[in-house]
Structure formats: C-alpha cells, structure tokens
Amino acid sequence: MPVRGPALTEQDAALLEQGPGPVRVGLSVNGAKRTLDIEPRVSLLDALREHLHLTGAKKGCDQGTCGACTVWVDGRRALACLTLALTCEGHEITTVEGLSEDGELHEMQRAFIAEDAFQCGYCTPGQIMSAVALVQEGHAGDDDEIKEWMSGNICRCAAYPHIRAAIRAARDRM
Amino acid sequence: MTTMPTTTPSAIGQPLDRVDGRPKVTGSAHYSAEIPLPDMAYAYVVGSRIAAGRVSGIDASAATAEEGVLAVLTHENLPRIAEQPPLVPSLAGTAAPGQTYFPMQDDIVHYAGQQIALVVADTWERAQHAAHLLRVSYEETAPVTTLDQGRDRAYVPERIFGGWIPGRIERGDVEAGLRDADVRVEGTYTYAANHHNPIEPSSTTALWDGDTLLLYDSTQGVNATQMTVSRLLGVPMQRIRVIGHYAGGSFGCKAMIHAHPTLAAMAAREVGRPVKLALTREQMFTSVGHREEQEQHVTLGATREGRLTAIRHHKLSPTSPFDDWAEPSLGTSSQIYACPHYEGVYRLFRANTMTPTFMRAPGEASGMHALECAMDELAHELGVDPVELRLRNHTDVDAMSGFPWSSSGLRECYERGARRFGWSGRDPRPAMRREGDWLIGTGMATATYPVAPLANPQRARARLYADGTAVVQAATPDFGTGVATVMTQVAADGLGMSVERCRFENGDTDLPNIAAAVGSAGAGMISAAVHSAATALRGQLVNKAVADAGSPLHGADPVDVVVRDGVMTAGTASEAYTDLLRRNVQPDAEALGQWNPPAHDIPYGMMTFGAQFAEVAVDAELGLVRVRRMTGAFAPGRVLNAKTARSQLMGGMLWGLGQALLEANHMAPDTGRWANSSLAEYLVAVNADAPDVDVELIEVEDDIVNPLGVKGVGEIGQVGVAAAIANAVHHATGRRVRKLPITIEDLL
Numbered sequence: 001m002p003v004r005g006p007a008l009t010e011q012d013a014a015l016l017e018q019g020p021g022p023v024r025v026g027l028s029v030n031g032a033k034r035t036l037d038i039e040p041r042v043s044l045l046d047a048l049r050e051h052l053h054l055t056g057a058k059k060g061c062d063q064g065t066c067g068a069c070t071v072w073v074d075g076r077r078a079l080a081c082l083t084l085a086l087t088c089e090g091h092e093i094t095t096v097e098g099l100s101e102d103g104e105l106h107e108m109q110r111a112f113i114a115e116d117a118f119q120c121g122y123c124t125p126g127q128i129m130s131a132v133a134l135v136q137e138g139h140a141g142d143d144d145e146i147k148e149w150m151s152g153n154i155c156r157c158a159a160y161p162h163i164r165a166a167i168r169a170a171r172d173r174m
Numbered sequence: 175m176t177t178m179p180t181t182t183p184s185a186i187g188q189p190l191d192r193v194d195g196r197p198k199v200t201g202s203a204h205y206s207a208e209i210p211l212p213d214m215a216y217a218y219v220v221g222s223r224i225a226a227g228r229v230s231g232i233d234a235s236a237a238t239a240e241e242g243v244l245a246v247l248t249h250e251n252l253p254r255i256a257e258q259p260p261l262v263p264s265l266a267g268t269a270a271p272g273q274t275y276f277p278m279q280d281d282i283v284h285y286a287g288q289q290i291a292l293v294v295a296d297t298w299e300r301a302q303h304a305a306h307l308l309r310v311s312y313e314e315t316a317p318v319t320t321l322d323q324g325r326d327r328a329y330v331p332e333r334i335f336g337g338w339i340p341g342r343i344e345r346g347d348v349e350a351g352l353r354d355a356d357v358r359v360e361g362t363y364t365y366a367a368n369h370h371n372p373i374e375p376s377s378t379t380a381l382w383d384g385d386t387l388l389l390y391d392s393t394q395g396v397n398a399t400q401m402t403v404s405r406l407l408g409v410p411m412q413r414i415r416v417i418g419h420y421a422g423g424s425f426g427c428k429a430m431i432h433a434h435p436t437l438a439a440m441a442a443r444e445v446g447r448p449v450k451l452a453l454t455r456e457q458m459f460t461s462v463g464h465r466e467e468q469e470q471h472v473t474l475g476a477t478r479e480g481r482l483t484a485i486r487h488h489k490l491s492p493t494s495p496f497d498d499w500a501e502p503s504l505g506t507s508s509q510i511y512a513c514p515h516y517e518g519v520y521r522l523f524r525a526n527t528m529t530p531t532f533m534r535a536p537g538e539a540s541g542m543h544a545l546e547c548a549m550d551e552l553a554h555e556l557g558v559d560p561v562e563l564r565l566r567n568h569t570d571v572d573a574m575s576g577f578p579w580s581s582s583g584l585r586e587c588y589e590r591g592a593r594r595f596g597w598s599g600r601d602p603r604p605a606m607r608r609e610g611d612w613l614i615g616t617g618m619a620t621a622t623y624p625v626a627p628l629a630n631p632q633r634a635r636a637r638l639y640a641d642g643t644a645v646v647q648a649a650t651p652d653f654g655t656g657v658a659t660v661m662t663q664v665a666a667d668g669l670g671m672s673v674e675r676c677r678f679e680n681g682d683t684d685l686p687n688i689a690a691a692v693g694s695a696g697a698g699m700i701s702a703a704v705h706s707a708a709t710a711l712r713g714q715l716v717n718k719a720v721a722d723a724g725s726p727l728h729g730a731d732p733v734d735v736v737v738r739d740g741v742m743t744a745g746t747a748s749e750a751y752t753d754l755l756r757r758n759v760q761p762d763a764e765a766l767g768q769w770n771p772p773a774h775d776i777p778y779g780m781m782t783f784g785a786q787f788a789e790v791a792v793d794a795e796l797g798l799v800r801v802r803r804m805t806g807a808f809a810p811g812r813v814l815n816a817k818t819a820r821s822q823l824m825g826g827m828l829w830g831l832g833q834a835l836l837e838a839n840h841m842a843p844d845t846g847r848w849a850n851s852s853l854a855e856y857l858v859a860v861n862a863d864a865p866d867v868d869v870e871l872i873e874v875e876d877d878i879v880n881p882l883g884v885k886g887v888g889e890i891g892q893v894g895v896a897a898a899i900a901n902a903v904h905h906a907t908g909r910r911v912r913k914l915p916i917t918i919e920d921l922l
Contacts, residue, residue, distance in 0.1 A: 041299050050298060055208035056201020058422070060373040061455040065853040068373050096201040105199065113195035116821045120654025121198030122374040122422025128199060151860040154853060156373050156423050157654050158828035159821060160864035 018086065025086045029054065030098025040086050044078075045069045047085035048095060056096035056125045060154070067153035070126035071095050077133045096125035099132065107173045108132045111166035119157035127153045131167045132174075140171045185663040185673045186882070189817035193659045193678070194420075194652065205420045206390040207377035207452045214379075215244055217441045217451040218301040219434070220291035220308060221460055222283045225317035225526040225846025229281045229290055233309040237293060240307065242300040244445040247292040252278040253440060256408025261497050261529065263336045264398040264429055264690035267630040269405045272430035272463050273529035275496045276406060277437075283312065284495050285526045286847040287460025289433060294441050294449060317526040317846030321364075321469055324492055324523030331498040331522050335537075339502045343518040345574065351484025351515030355475025359551045363472065363544040364913040366838035367848075368465035369458065369856060370533055372653075374422020376462055377452035378435040380442040386413045387439055392421045394429045395690020396649050400683045402431035403439060419681040421653035425829075426532035427462040428653065429692040434461065459839065459851040463531025465501060466491045467841070470544040472507075474551075475515075480558045480566045482513035487545065489518075492525035499529045503541030506622045506893075509779065512569040526846045532692065534829055535889040538623050539896070543833075543914065546619035546897030551910065554602070560618055560901070561588050561597060561785075572779025580878035581885075583809025584620070584783035590870050591807030592618075595787035604908035612791035612800075615906025619894035621784035621808065625885050626693035628771035633686035634703035636665065636711040637764040640755040642740055644669055644676045646708060650691050650700050651681040655888060656818030657696055663815060664701045664882070668708025670737025671751075678704070686766065694782070694886030697814060699771070702880040707767025714765050715751055716742055724757055725749050769881060778878050782885040784808035786827070786894040790902040797921035801831050801863075801899060807870040811885035816871065819887045824867045826891020832859040834896040835915050 019040035027034045029052060036051050045062075048054045048071070060068030062081045069080040072094040099106045108131050111117070118124040130153050134140050139149040146164050155163065197203035222229070234246040255276045264270035277289035291308055295301035318324050331341040352358060379390040387409060391399045396416040404411050421428060438451035453461050468491040475484035487507045493499045504518035533539075553563040565588065571578050592598060600616060601607075607614040634648040646665035652658040661678040669676065679685065687703060689695075716735045719727040719742055727735065730744035737743070740751045755763060787805040792798070806827050813819045836857040839850045850856040869891075876883035896914055903921070904910050911920045 039297070039299055041303075042297075046298055049208070053210045054201070055204060058205075058374070059207075059452070060375070060422075061853050063455060063852055063854070065455075066373055096199075100200055105196070109199040112199050113191050116192065116817050118195075118198060118654075119656070119818075119821055119825060120372065120374070120421065120423040121194065121203055122205065122372070122420075124198050125201045147862040147864075151862040154373060154858060154860055156371060156425070156858060157821075158825040158832075158859055158864060160828065160859070160861045161824065161866045162821065163861065164866075 023086065026089055027085065027093060029093045030095060038085060040084065042085050043081055044083040044085045044088055045080035048080060054095050054097050058122050058125060060123065067130065068123045068126040070129045070153065072129060072133060077130055096129055099128065106132065108170040111170040115162045115166040115169060117159050117162040117166040119159060123153060123155045127155060127163055135167065135171045135174055140167050185666040186814055187816060188663065190659055190663060190673060190815055192656060192818065193662050203420045205374055205422050206379055206392040206418060207450055209379045209390045211379065211381060211448040213447045215294050215296055215445050215447045215449045216298040216301045217438060217449050218293045218305045219289050219453065219457055220293065220305050221287035221457060222290045224283055224312045224314045225286040225319065227283050227312050227314040229283060229310060230313045231311045232291060236307040237304040240300060240304045242296040243293065243304045244296065245294040245441065247441065247444060248290065249278040249281050254279060255406045257405050259402065259405040261336045263338065263692065264395045265626055265692050265695060267688040269401040270398045270430050270690065271402050272432040272531055273494055273496050277433050285528050287457065289437065292437055292441055294445050319492065319525050319527060319841035319846040320843050321467060321490060323843060324525055325490065328490055328521040328523045330519060334498050334500045334520055335502050341520045343504060343508050344516065346515035348484045348486050348515045348517035352473060352475040355483045356478040357476050357552065357555055358473060359548055359555055360473040361548060361551065361912050363470045363547065365468045365540050366840060366915060367467040368533055368833065368837050369839055370425040370427035371458060371853065371856065371858060372423030372425055372427065375453045375455060375458050376428060376434060378438040379448065379450045380438040381448040382442055389416045389435055389439065391416050391418050391435050392428055393418050393651060394424050394653055394692055396651055396681060396683045397688045398690045399431050399435050403436050406436045407439060416683045417681060418651040421651055424653045425534045426536060429532045429690060430463065432462050455853060456851045459848050460528065463528060465533035466530035468540060470503060470540065472544045472548040474548050476552055480556050480563050482511055482567050484515040485513050487518045490521045492527055493522045494527055494529040495524050497529040498522055501530065501540065502537035505624065506538055507541055507545040508574045509572050509781065510569065510620065510622050511567040512573055513567065534826065535623060535892040538889065538893045539833060542619065542622065542893050543896045546894055547900050547912065550617065550901040550904065559602065561592055564588065564620055575779055577777045577779045580778040580780045581811060581874040581876035582783055583872050583874035586872045587783055587785040587807040587809055590872060591785040591787055591805050594868055594870055595805040597787060604905050611793050611795060613794050613906040614789065614791050615902040615904065616787065616789045617898045617901025617905055618785065618787045619897035619901065621786050621890050621894035623694060623782045623890040623893055625780035625782060625879050626695040627774045628689065628695060628699055630688050632699045632703035632769045634707040634767050635686050635764065636669065636707040636767065637762055638711060638751055639762045640752055640760065642675060642752040644671060645679050646676060646704055647679045647685040648700055648703055649680065649683055649685045649687040650696060655691065655696055655822065656815060657691065657700060659818055660697060660814035661700055661704045664704045665708045668705050669712050671740045675740065694888040694890065697886050698880040698884040701814060701882045701884050702769035703767055705881055706769045707765055710767045711763060711765035712737055715754060715763060719749055719754050725754060772878065780879055782810050782890045784890050786898040788895065788898040788902045790899060790906055792903060792906045792921060797918040799835055799903060799916060801865050803865050805868040805870065806891060807872060808890055809872040809874045810887045810890060811874060811876045811879060812883040813871050813873055814884060819871065820869045822887045823869045823891035826889060827867050827895050828859050828864050829892045830895020831863065831899065833914060834899040838915050
C-alpha cells in the first residue's frame with residue numbers, strides 16, 4: 001500500500017502523486033487522530049460517513065448545492081462533499097458530533113430544539129455548523145444578515161423563520 | 175365492560191419540544207443510509223439516457239473488470255419479479271408500488287432515467303466509477319413528454335389516482351349555469367412540473383439472513399415497503415422486516431414504494447452481502463415520482479350579487495405508459511362553494527415519463543390555485559371584496575355530496591386571518607401602491623384539504639413497566655411530522671402519566687399497525703390507535719385495582735377513578751400504578767388498542783379549512799417578486815402540539831411560496847429529459863426567500879373524523895398560498911399571471 005513519502009508533507013502536493021489505489025490518510029476529526037486507507041478520490045464526506053461512521057454530516061446532493069454536509073476545516077465552514085479527504089491532512093476537522101462537550105449541548109443545538117428549527121432533521125447538522133460559524137464570523141447581526149449568510153443551507157421542511165430565531169437566541173448567549 | 179375512567183388531558187396541545195430533537199441536533203439520529211453493517215456493499219443505479227426506445231446492448235466488460243466490482247445487474251440477468259401489484263395509494267394499507275412497472279424486466283425504455291442497470295461494488299466510489307464504464311447502446315424513438323406534444327391524443331380516463339377518483343365529476347347542468355350567469359370569468363392556468371426534493375435522497379439498506387430480509391428504508395410507511403417488496407419478490411410477509419426510524423423528509427416521494435428498496439434487496443441477495451442503495455440527487459428527479467406538468471381551465475359563472483351559478487374546471491396532464499395518474503386537482507373545487515352546477519374533467523395523455531405521484535397537497539396545491547385566482551378575478555370584476563365574495567358563496571355542506579361538514583371553522587379562519595393580516599380597508603384597485611422601486615399588493619385565498627377516509631383498523635400497543643415508565647408502540651415512521659412527539663403526548667394523557675415517563679416507539683414493522691402516514695392522515699389515525707391503547711391499559715389497571723383486596727381502591731367504582739402522574743385516585747383513596755404492579759409481582763402490563771375508522775359512506779363531508787393572506791412587493795423595473803409577509807389561519811380540528819403543528823403549517827406555507835415563485839422543471843421536448851435536475855437548477859426556497867410567517871390556529875371540535883378530532887396539518891398549509899401570492903401580484907401590478915411559477919419574465 002503506498003504510504004505518503006516525506007517529500008509530500010507539503011499540502012496540495014499530495015494530489016499529484018498519489019493513487020489511484022488506496023493511500024494512508026491521517027485525519028484529525030473532533031480532536032481525535034484517525035488513520036484511513038482510502039482512495040484519493042474519496043470525499044471528506046464519504047470518509048466521515050462511510051469510513052469513520054460519523055454520519056452527522058449529511059449527503060443531500062453530493063454536488064455542493066444543499067449545505068447538508070457542512071463541516072468546519074480549521075474552524076471555517078466547508079462543504080465536505082466537495083472536499084477530498086486527503087487534502088484535509090494536517091487540518092482540524094470539526095463535525096456536529098464534536099460540537100457538544102461532555103454531553104452538554106452547544107447553545108446553538110439547544111436553541112434549535114427550543115425554537116423548533118427543524119422537522120425531519122436531515123439538514124440540521126449542516127444548518128447548525130453554519131449557524132455557529134456565522135455567529136463567530138460576526139455575520140449574525142440582524143435577520144437580513146442571517147438570511148443572506150444562511151442561504152447556502154437548504155431546509156426543505158422550510159423551518160427558516162425558526163432557524164433565524166434560534167440563531168438570534170444562541171447568538172446572544174454564545 | 176365497565177365505563178372508562180377519566181383523566182384530565184394536560185399534555186395534548188402543549189408546545190412540547192420534539193422528543194427526537196437531541197439526536198437530530200447532535201448527529202446521532204441514524205437515517206436509512208447510515209446503518210453501519212460489516213462487509214457493506216454499495217449499489218449504484220444507472221438510468222437510461224434516452225426517453226423512448228430500447229436498450230440494444232450493454233457492454234459491462236470494462237465495469238466488471240474494475241477492482242471491487244461485485245455485480246452488474248441488467249435486464250439480462252436481474253431476477254424476474256414474482257408479481258406486479260396494482261397501484262393503490264399507501265393509505266389503503268396494501269402493497270403500494272409507485273407505478274405498475276418494474277425496471278429491468280425487458281429491454282424497453284419508457285422514460286429517461288428509467289433504471290437499466292445496477293452496479294454493486296465494495297465501495298461507493300468503485301460502484302459509481304464502474305457504472306460510468308458501462309457501454310450502453312440504444313435504439314431511440316421520438317419521445318412524447320410535453321403538453322403540446324400530447325394535447326391532441328388526450329383521453330378522459332375512467333378513474334385516476336390509483337382508481338380512487340373518477341375521471342369526470344358532474345352535478346347539475348354546467349352549460350345552463352353558465353348561460354344564466356350575469357358575469358363569467360374564464361382562464362387557462364399552466365403549471366410546471368414539481369419535484370419533492372427532500373434533503374435526504376431516498377435510500378435503502380438491505381440485509382439477508384438466510385431467507386429473511388431486513389430493510390432499513392426511508393419511507394412514509396414501513397409496512398407499505400414490506401408489503402410491496404413482499405409481493406414483488408414473492409417473499410412472505412413474515413420474512414421481511416422494515417425499519418425506518420428516521421426519514422429526512424418526504425413530502426410524498428416516499429409515500430409510494432418505488433423500485434429502489436426491491437432493487438436493493440435483489441442486489442444484496444445477488445452478492446451475498448448487505449447492500450446500501452442511495453439515490454443520487456439527480457436520480458431523485460426520475461425515480462420517485464413528481465407533480466406532473468399540467469394545464470387547468472376554469473370558468474366561473476355568477477350573478478351580479480356574486481353568487482356562483484356554475485364552475486367548470488378541466489385539467490390536462492401527461493401520465494406514464496402504465497397508469498392513469500393525475501393528482502386530483504378538481505376535488506375541492508366541486509365541494510367548497512355553494513354552486514348548483516359543476517363540471518370537472520380530467521384529460522390525460524400517455525407520455526415518456528414515470529407515473530407521477532403524490533406531492534404535498536396533491537391536487538389541492540394546483541387546483542385551489544386555479545379556482546382561487548378565478549375567484550379573485552370574479553371579485554375584481556364584480557367590485558366585491560375577495561373575502562366577502564367567498565363568504566357569499568360559503569357552504570355549510572359539502573356542495574358535492576350535500577352532507578354537512580363534520581366540522582368547519584372556515585368563517586373564523588377568514589375573519590381572524592383578515593384581522594391579523596390587516597385586510598380590512600384594503601384599496602381593491604390594482605397598481606396603486608408604490609414604495610420606491612417596489613409595487614405593493616395584497617391577496618388572499620381559501621385553503622381546503624380533505625380529511626382522508628381510512629380503510630383499516632388502526633392499532634397501537636401500550637406497555638407499563640413496574641418501574642413506572644411506559645412505552646407505546648406503532649409502526650409509523652416519523653419523517654419530520656413530529657408524530658413521535660405528539661404520540662408521546664397522546665399516550666401520556668391516555669395513561670394518566672407525565673410525558674417524561676412515556677416513550678413512543680415507532681418506525682418498525684415489528685410494531686402494530688399498517689397504513690402509511692400520508693394525506694395528512696397520520697396524526698388522526700395514529701392518535702386514535704395510541705389513545706385507544708393507552709386508555710385500554712389505564713382501564714385494565716384501574717379495574718385490577720378496584721378488584722384487588724390489597725388496594726386502597728378496592729371496591730371503588732372505576733368511573734370515579736381519576737389517574738394523574740401514574741396515581742389512581744378515587745375520593746380520598748389512591749394508589750400508584752407502580753405499587754399495584756409490585757404488590758402483585760407483575761413486571762409489566764400491556765394492552766393493544768384498536769380504532770375502527772368510520773365507514774366511507776357516513777353522511778358527513780370531511781374537510782380541513784383555512785385562509786391565506788400574502789403581501790408582495792414587485793420591483794417595477796426588474797419584475798422581481800418578494801413576499802413580504804404571510805398570514806395563514808387554519809382550523810385543523812384538535813391540535814396535538816401547538817409547536818410542531820405551527821412548524822408544519824409554516825413549512826407548508828413556505829412551500830406555497832416556492833410553488834408560486836420558484837419551483838419548476840421542464841421536459842426538453844426533443845430529448846424527453848428533465849432540464850433542471852439539480853438543486854442548483856430546480857429552485858426551492860432558501861432562507862433569504864422566506865419571510866416570517868404568521869400562523870393562527872383555530873381549534874374546532876370534531877367528533878366524527880376520529881376519537882380526538884384531529885384533522886391534520888401536513889398539507890393544508892400549502893393550499894391557497896400560491897393563489898394568494900398570484901392575487902397579490904395582480905393587486906400590486908395589475909397583471910394576471912396564470913402560470914406557476916411566476917417568474918421575472920412574466921412581469922417585465
């Protein structure tokens with residue numbers, strides 16, 4: 001099995017020199033180091049869901065259009081379906097499973113429940129990962145700003161007014 | 175049997191947080207493609223590139239040579255189905271295939287995207303890659319997919335909608351009614367095809383253990399999946415279990431059982447491993463049905479005073495080569511206004527499409543748009559306020575059957591909706607209000623959705639443990655409706671316990687009950703069963719206590735026993751359920767509840783009513799439409815949970831916004847393929863599209879529909895919204911746009 005050589009420790013060079021067979025990829029997910037043998041074409045989303053059984057990030061379109069797969073890479077929002085897993089080596093991945101600490105729900109998770117900001121729940125992890133990030137980015141000042149910055153996350157149940165209410169509530173407590 | 179003791183309902187109606195909230199916000203809720211099984215294989219569906227013709231050859235050599243590929247299944251080697259069950263809506267509690275056609279049984283191509291091969295491999299990536307290596311050759315013929323291509327070959331079907339609705343509905347003499355009218359309005363309305371697009375694509379995980387099959391399926395009815403797969407595979411019911419604990423939305427596309435669960439089971443049997451089959455987003459446009467493209471023609475006749483004399487409502491739409499399907503758009507227009515003469519006619523033509531299917535407010539969403547736009551036009555023509563016009567034609571009986579409504583509340587919906595919205599004093603003249611670049615207008619419409627008649631006894635099981643906790647069970651899945659939450663509340667009240675001590679277990683064919691939760695019927699039918707089971711168990715425990723010499727309640731009359739927080743009290747004597755069980759060394763107590771729905775011919779009209787109001791701003795130069803606010807007032811019988819009910823109604827109203835302004839797919843006439851098969855091209859409402867929504871709940875008592883008087887909130891929220899918005903666009907601009915969605919080019 002090819003293992004990444006020392007010359008390839010620079011990120012971005014990795015894509016050129018590996019595959020097509022499985023390669024060893026080290027990921028840091030929610031603070032834990034994980035090692036996977038996966039083909040270079042495996043997306044971060046499929047690495048999380050199919051190989052690490054972290055199914056919080058959802059596959060809604062696999063095309064970067066719905067936002068259900070939103071995770072953080074080094075604290076920044078990323079679409080896991082459009083990100084190759086091996087490009088994430090050396091970066092910290094955070095999924096919805098890593099948001100609550102010691103079983104204590106994050107303020108945003110609590111607010112989503114209290115405001116009934118979801119129905120089927122399938123887009124919810126992505127909504128929450130976006131919502132926390134946009135509060136941290138300072139993009140949750142008012143409803144117009146929230147509407148704009150949350151429009152990459154589709155909620156087909158259309159809980160949008162409640163999602164805004166949850167973000168307002170959590171924003172003031174975060 | 176003794177008279178049932180009573181409790182004071184306290185949990186029902188409360189705005190309880192969802193019981194499945196925590197798993198959903200933490201990512202620990204497992205949907206049907208998220209079941210980790212050892213040795214999992216992945217199936218990838220290959221759809222036909224052509225819309226009509228035949229598959230003349232499939233060269234799978236490159237695909238099968240790929241590492242990790244386990245099987246390539248095509249019409250040449252896929253096992254034949256045992257039997258094709260008829261298309262019957264899953265509410266009936268029978269097998270419910272989405273169409274009477276199963277793929278890969280021969281080489282004929284009926285529609286683009288029709289499944290022609292299944293590639294199974296040890297990883298998702300390998301299956302997907304190998305699928306693209308298949309070399310498929312076709313013999314292609316010219317497809318028919320659009321209204322203009324099929325118009326000349328249309329026919330009036332005997333029945334539509336799985337045989338439930340006649341193709342022609344008439345009363346009186348519509349020609350005479352139109353002749354007698356002082357005023358007529360007439361218009362043709364066109365509708366783009368719509369797709370459900372739940373964010374979770376349909377998916378099934380299949381696992382065989384010998385000759386027993388376990389399916390994890392994303393479905394509105396686990397039993398519907400079980401019965402359909404059983405018939406198609408010829409595997410007895412007792413050897414198929416279906417689990418669907420979570421489904422990531424449905425809106426009708428998981429109401430009927432399409433081919434993929436059966437294909438997953440076939441693939442798993444073929445490769446001898448568990449198989450996960452998840453449709454891609456693109457495949458969701460060609461595999462699970464859709465709301466058909468359609469054209470409706472409405473003619474209204476009325477007296478000068480605004481009383482309807484005639485309604486003529488015709489519809490033309492494409493259906494599949496296999497089934498006479500149209501969503502029943504002409505139902506409510508025959509029922510909800512007092513009008514002596516009515517004629518509704520469906521016309522269909524065979525097209526290269528799969529059978530269309532239920533989509534939220536199936537029929538009413540389009541039909542009430544046409545009717546309510548025509549009513550607005552009539553109001554304008556007569557110089558009568560639109561709310562007033564509807565009140566003048568209000569009926570206390572179902573205008574088609576003549577039977578009184580089991581309950582209504584429609585007048586209150588108009589009144590309270592109008593008051594909350596600030597309707598009174600509206601200047602009816604169009605194109606009179608301007609704020610900067612924006613033309614402002616308001617519009618309203620009636621909302622109606624039938625209370626579905628049920629066929630089967632509804633069953634649930636209630637079990638109390640000696641530790642004072644209870645489990646209540648029914649098979650029904652929760653695909654976002656909140657059924658798990660509200661049934662916990664119904665169970666708690668029935669048992670006389672707190673909701674914290676009750677748990678509703680669902681989404682599994684091993685649990686009681688049969689019918690799929692469709693047609694806004696889930697809350698009514700499941701609550702009837704759960705209420706029955708919980709009160710049966712309470713009655714059993716109370717009867718046991720009063721007959722038990724060791725109980726403080728010994729000798730009390732059961733009707734005098736009140737149960738609250740798990741404590742039975744009669745006068746000054748009381749005993750907890752737990753004490754009763756422990757003293758009798760009884761680890762648990764259990765009861766099965768059953769409710770038999772009323773016969774279909776009961777002399778009542780059963781309908782849910784509401785009223786919709788919307789304000790729009792239209793950019794005078796750009797034609798951009800923004801919905802600024804919406805009010806909906808609804809009378810859904812009893813509300814089981816004010817929070818989840820409001821959410822569903824709000825979601826329905828925003829679906830109406832999407833229907834009005836965004837959602838469209840079109841067939842390319844030359845290729846017979848959908849043009850907008852992604853979420854980048856098929857537009858649905860996003861956060862920036864969605865205004866805050868005002869939902870008013872008007873509770874009406876109804877002791878006819880079911881024991882708790884629940885009429886359902888799943889679809890009524892959408893009905894009438896598109897008409898209210900279109901009417902508001904007219905009020906803003908003076909332009910009548912008789913098509914959906916209304917897009918910028920319509921207003922330039």
